[in-house]
Amino acid sequence: MGERHVDVAIIGSGSAGLYALGKVKPAGKSFVLINGGEPGTTCARVGCMPSKAMIQVAEDFHRRGVMSRFGIEGMEHLTIDQEEAMEYVQHMRDNFVDRVLSNSTDNMSDEVFIEGYAQFVEPNLLEIDNGQKIRADKIVIATGSSPVVPEQWQQFGDRILTTDNFFEQEQLPSSVGVIGLGVIGLELGQSLVRMGVDVTGFDMANTIGGISDPDVAKVAIDILGKEIPMHLGAAVEIKEADDGKLQITSGDTQVTVDSVLLSIGRKPNLDSLNLEAAEISLDGNDMPIYNENTMQVGDSHIFLAGDVNGDRPLLHEAGHDGRVAGYNATQETPVAFKRNTLLNIAFSDPNICQVGLRYDQLDQETAVIGEIPLAPVGRAMIMAKNKGLIRVYADKESGKLLGAEMISVKGENLAHLLAWSIQQEMTVGEMLQMPFYHPVIEEALQAALYDLYSKIDKKNDTPVTELVKM
Incomplete structure (x- = not known):
């Protein structure tokens, strides 16, 4: 295949990529949107939306416990069908994904929406794994991020749950160890408890939910610790136990569980891009060095947007990054924009x-x-x-x-x-x-x-x- 030339190539059709496209397209620039892997945003597929659907199911069921104080009797005898509950969560998830796709890539021709993984072969030249080559004056990298799974734990296969496979579960495990009590660990861990799963939480930090205020942290641990037994401030090890279960050890604590929900962070999806060929400066963690107010990588023609920059992995921040990157990819000189309040x-x-x-x-x-x-x-x-x-x-x-x-x-x-x-x-x-x-x-x-x-x-x-x- 010969080379195609476009003004702007956007790698990644998640939130940041779609927001970038929203600024590139009306500017009248020629473009391609390249996406490897599952289409649809992280938020809709495995993040914000399915987790909130599950949280709502769990909270509504949990409220039965306080109904008697209002004179509503018999609610404590209600039960939950976990399989039907997960079917509902998956139905909601699919609905949100379909809405994203029907308003974006479903309406694009094969000329502008290319499904495949891209890598740099020259600073301005991308090669797709389907053989296409795209030469672009400006390039927006919006490839998102993936859950971190330490190599030594990958041997446990599908008994290690992350947001990538959690919402595919048709039946919930009887017992789960949640490792990492940040936002994802707390949200899903508490939901699992309320849906009848035996949950134990672990974190190397002495706080939860990213809280840095010691007074707020103390109250949060006291409140949520009544639902989720928590073991904080110690490293965690996992090994095989009897009957196909997993044994989690943290300090003096040992717990045997059916599955582990791992929520210890996310890593930018950069490994397959061959960034060496892009000839850009990288930091000590092999991350492109970029300006958070312009999204420009160094003084290059490349812009970084969304979770892939490892800064603020939140949908509204991905939207901000995408708008800035997309706008600046259409300009001769990048414009600096203020960041939103955290x-x-x-x-x-x-x-x-x-x-x-x-x-x-x-x-x-x-x-x-x-x-x-x-x-x-x-x-x-x-x-x-x-x-x-x-x-x-x-x-x-x-x-x-x-x-x-x-x-x-x-x-x-x-x-x-x-x-x-x-x-x-x-x-x-x-x-x-x-x-x-x-x-x-x-x-x-x-x-x-x-x-x-x-x-x-x-x-x-x-x-x-x-x-x-x-």
Whole structure:
């Protein structure tokens, strides 16, 4: 096959690649979109959407345990058919994947959407494993990431579950060891418990859910540890046990399980690209060195977008990266764009959220902290979900809101309000001048902000804190 020439080649048709295409196509540039492996985004196939479907099933079933306090009797005798539950999750997953495909690659001709794995043979020349060669003026790498499975554990085959194969399970194991209690481990681990699986959690860190605030971490471990026995702060080993089971050892703890859910991180999908031929600079981990504000790799014609850059493996960040990379791939000179305020949410129950600066990023000499436990919050009490802690951070002198960490019911909503406020560079006083309805969970945030306001120097220029003078 001869070479084809295009203005822009995008490698990867996941979220970042599709968002990049959304900027390349209307610019009138010629392009190809190349994808190896399963089509459809990580979010729709193995990430955000099927996990949230399973979380909802598990939470709805779990709520039967509190119904008696409302005078609703007999709910505790309900059972769950795990096989039907997983069929429902898979049905939802397939629906989301079909929606992605029907609005994207299904509508593209073979000329522009090429299915196959690409690698560099020259800085501007790509070869697809089907024999095609594409020469492109600009190239966007958006190949995503894959779950990390240490080599010594690969011998255990399909008894090691990751997000790549977890949602294919027709029947759930009787017992599961969850190794890695970050977002994925907590979300799926708690869901498994609530659906009747015996779960034990492990993590080398002394915290869970990525929490760096020690007070929030303590509360989170106390709350979630009542559902998932947790063993933290020690290395983990796996070996064969009797009857085809796996034995997990961590410190003085030994647990025998049917399967292991491994959630210890993801690695960028770069190995097959032959980056040496791209003639770009790599760091000590063989990652392309790129500008996070332009997505440009060095001063080259190559751009990096989405999970493949190993920075913020979140769908909304992949969308941001893709838009920036796609736009700059159509320009003579790349344009720098501001990053969004950090927003990270674990959909455990309660939610665990980090917004803006985390506790371990604060200057402890200039930052102050406000907090509110969820125990006395009226709306949370009514919902029988009044467990948790919200901690908000601000600069002491200016009163500018800096960040927050929390474990809270409806934390997903509170985290968005905080992220928007931080991105608008609002002060604590300005936030308190916003309306807060009653009774809502947002009143818990209001209380935390009042606590924070009492510790900052810059106050509102009005005799009534909550009001704005005309």
